[in-house]
Amino acid sequence: MEHRPGPSLSLRKKLEYLMVIRVLMVTLLLGSAIIVNINDVDSFADPSYLAIATLIIATYVATIIYAVLVPRLQSLVSLTYVQLIGDVALSAGLIILTGGSKSIFSFLLYLTIINAAIVLGQSGAFIIATLSCLVLVGILLQGLGFWGIATGELGLPKHIAPATIYNPVVHIFACYLVSFLAGHLAWRLEEQGTELERRKLDIAELQALTHNILSSISEGVLTLDNKRRILFLNHGGERLLQRVSDEIYGLEVRGCLPELAGAVEELTDEASRRSEWSGWIQRPLDEEVRYLSVSHSQLYNVEDKPYGHIFILKDLTEVHSMEQRMRRQERLAAVGQLAAGIAHEIRNPLASISGSIEMLQAVSQVDEDEQRLMTIVIREVERLNSLIENFLDYSKPSRRDPAQVVIFEVVRETTELFGRDTALVGDIQLDADIEAARACVVMGDSEALRQVFWNLLRNAAQAIEAGEGRIEVRAETFRGVRLRDRSWERLADQGGEHNALRLTVSDTGKGIPGELLEQIFEPFFTTKSKGTGLGLATINRIIEDHDGFIGVTSEVGEGSLFEVVLPFERDPRLTEGASGAGSAASIHVDTVDVVAPAVEVSEQLVSWK
Structure with missing residues (x-):
C-alpha cells in the first residue's frame, strides 16, 4: 500500500500527544473502576480487577519509559510502533478480561488505529488494524472454544451463539474501515497542513517584499489607522522626520509628530477633500526647517472598507529653493531689460538739471531761500543718480576677469x-x-x-x-x-x-x-x-x-x-x-x-x- 505520511507536525511532538492521551485514558479507566467498586471492598480482591489494575500500572510504567526515551533517540519510528503495539496489547487484555467479544472496551482498538493513522499515516494505520484484527480473531477462537482455556480440552462447543461470531467479524471489518478512513483523513490533513504552511510562507514573503519595497522608497511613507495612530513609517520617513518607527508605533500623530499634525488633520478632514498639502516643518533633532509635500490616500482593508490613511512625504526643500531662485531670475531679467531702456533716458535729463542749477548758482544773485532750494535740487538729483547707479550695478554687474x-x-x-x-x-x-x-x-x-x-x-x-x-x-x-x-x-x-x-x-x-x-x-x-x-x-x-x-x-x-x-x-x-x-x-x-x-x-x- 502506498505510504501516505501523517500531518506535518513532527513525529516527536506527535508521540508526546500520544503519551498524554494514553495517560488520560488509563487514568479514566482506573478512576472509573475504583468509583464503581467503592462500596464493595471485597471486589478489589477479585482476580479480574487485579489483572486490570496490573495492566493500567504497567501502562503507566511503560509511558514513563517512553517519555525518557523520546528526547534521547534520533529515530523514533521503531519506538512509535512499540508504543502502538503496546496499546493494542493493553486493549486486548482489557477486552479479554471484560467479556471477550461482548466487552465494551473494543472501541480502544479503533482509538489505537486512529492514533496510528495520525502518527504514522495510512500505512501505519493498516499495520495496526491488521494487528487488531489478529487480536479479534483470537478472541473469536476463544469464544468458539478452540483454545480450551476454561476446560483444558480442544474442541467446538455444541451450541454457538450468533453474537459470538457476529461481533468479532463486524469489529474486524470495522478495524480496516477505520484504518482506511483515518488514513485518508490523515493524508488530507497532511495536504491541507502543507498547503496552509505554503500559503503562510507566501504571505510572509509577500509581507516581507511589501515591507522592503516601502522601506526602500526614498520618499517617506506614513500610514495611520482611523484614529490617527501610527501603523508604519518607512526608512525614508525616519530620515526625513528624524524619528524611529518602533518608538512611535501605535501613538497618535498629534503627540509624536506635532509638526505634521496640522497637515494630517487638514488632509483627513472630510469637509476639505484635499489630497495634497505643502509647507514648512521644523525637524526635532537638528532643528532644520524643511519644505514638505504631503499627499494623502485612503487605506482599505481586505473587505474594501476604510481602514486608515496613507501619506507620502516628499522633501522639496531644494526644489522649492530652485523655484524661488528661478522666479527671482525671471524678475532679474525683466529688471535688466528695463534698466537698459530707461538708464540713459533718466540720466541725461538729470545731468541737464544738475548743470543748469549749478550755472544759476554761479551767475545769478540769489537770496538765501533760493540758494537752499537749489541745494535741495542738486542733492536730490545726486540721490536719483546714485539710485540709477545702484540699479545698473545690480542689473548689469561688472564682468572682470577672475x-x-x-x-x-x-x-x-x-x-x-x-x-x-x-x-x-x-x-x-x-x-x-x-x-x-x-x-x-x-x-x-x-x-x-x-x-x-x-x-x-x-x-x-x-x-x-x-x-x-x-x-x-x-x-x-x-x-x-x-x-x-x-x-x-x-x-x-x-x-x-x-x-x-x-x-x-x-x-x-x-x-x-x-x-x-x-x-x-x-x-x-x-x-x-x-x-x-x-x-x-x-x-x-x-x-x-x-x-x-x-x-x-x-x-x-x-x-x-x-x-x-x-x-x-x-x-x-x-x-x-x-x-x-x-x-x-x-x-x-x-x-x-x-x-x-x-x-x-x-x-x-x-x-x-
Whole structure:
C-alpha cells in the first residue's frame, strides 16, 4: 500500500500527544473502576480487577519509559510502533478480561488505529488494524472454544451463539474501515497542513517584499489607522522626520509628530477633500526647517472598507529653493531689460538739471531761500543718480576677469576700515576672528567681494538700535558638496581636504521677521524708510557670480546672522609669516570712547590678537 505520511507536525511532538492521551485514558479507566467498586471492598480482591489494575500500572510504567526515551533517540519510528503495539496489547487484555467479544472496551482498538493513522499515516494505520484484527480473531477462537482455556480440552462447543461470531467479524471489518478512513483523513490533513504552511510562507514573503519595497522608497511613507495612530513609517520617513518607527508605533500623530499634525488633520478632514498639502516643518533633532509635500490616500482593508490613511512625504526643500531662485531670475531679467531702456533716458535729463542749477548758482544773485532750494535740487538729483547707479550695478554687474583673491586680506581690510567709520559704528563692539581663512584663495573679483562684506557690515550696524550692540565676523572651512539650489552640504571630513569657506556676519540687532526672510534678496525689497532695496540683491548676485551661496537666519529681538559660503583653494604660502601684529587674524574694535574723526583712529581703538 502506498505510504501516505501523517500531518506535518513532527513525529516527536506527535508521540508526546500520544503519551498524554494514553495517560488520560488509563487514568479514566482506573478512576472509573475504583468509583464503581467503592462500596464493595471485597471486589478489589477479585482476580479480574487485579489483572486490570496490573495492566493500567504497567501502562503507566511503560509511558514513563517512553517519555525518557523520546528526547534521547534520533529515530523514533521503531519506538512509535512499540508504543502502538503496546496499546493494542493493553486493549486486548482489557477486552479479554471484560467479556471477550461482548466487552465494551473494543472501541480502544479503533482509538489505537486512529492514533496510528495520525502518527504514522495510512500505512501505519493498516499495520495496526491488521494487528487488531489478529487480536479479534483470537478472541473469536476463544469464544468458539478452540483454545480450551476454561476446560483444558480442544474442541467446538455444541451450541454457538450468533453474537459470538457476529461481533468479532463486524469489529474486524470495522478495524480496516477505520484504518482506511483515518488514513485518508490523515493524508488530507497532511495536504491541507502543507498547503496552509505554503500559503503562510507566501504571505510572509509577500509581507516581507511589501515591507522592503516601502522601506526602500526614498520618499517617506506614513500610514495611520482611523484614529490617527501610527501603523508604519518607512526608512525614508525616519530620515526625513528624524524619528524611529518602533518608538512611535501605535501613538497618535498629534503627540509624536506635532509638526505634521496640522497637515494630517487638514488632509483627513472630510469637509476639505484635499489630497495634497505643502509647507514648512521644523525637524526635532537638528532643528532644520524643511519644505514638505504631503499627499494623502485612503487605506482599505481586505473587505474594501476604510481602514486608515496613507501619506507620502516628499522633501522639496531644494526644489522649492530652485523655484524661488528661478522666479527671482525671471524678475532679474525683466529688471535688466528695463534698466537698459530707461538708464540713459533718466540720466541725461538729470545731468541737464544738475548743470543748469549749478550755472544759476554761479551767475545769478540769489537770496538765501533760493540758494537752499537749489541745494535741495542738486542733492536730490545726486540721490536719483546714485539710485540709477545702484540699479545698473545690480542689473548689469561688472564682468572682470577672475583672479586669485586672498579672501583673508579682503575681509580683514574691510572689517578694519569699517571699524574706523565712527558714523556707522558708533558705540557698537566689532569682533572679528577669521584665522581659518588665512590660507584661502578664491577665484573672483576682490572689489566686488569687498562690496559684499562692507554692505553686510553696514546692514548689521544699521539693524542695531540705539547704536549699542555687537557685531561678530567669523570664518571656518569645511568639506562639502554644492547642491542644486546652490547651497552647500557638509560632508564627513574622513581626512578629506576642505573645499568650502564659510564667513558669517552676525549682529545683536532687532532681527528680521520670518515671513520676510524669503524676500530680502529680491530687488527693491527693503524694510528701511530710505533704502533702495538693491543692496542685498546686489550682494546675492555677486556671490552667485563667484559660485557661492548666501543665506540668513534671524530671530526677532535677538539679531541676524548672514553666512557666505565660497569655494576656495588652499595656498600654504599664505600661512608663512603669520606671527606678528600686522598679520593677525583676530581684531577687536571698541568704539565706546571714539573721539577722533573717521580718518584718524587712535592706535588704542584697534587691537590685534
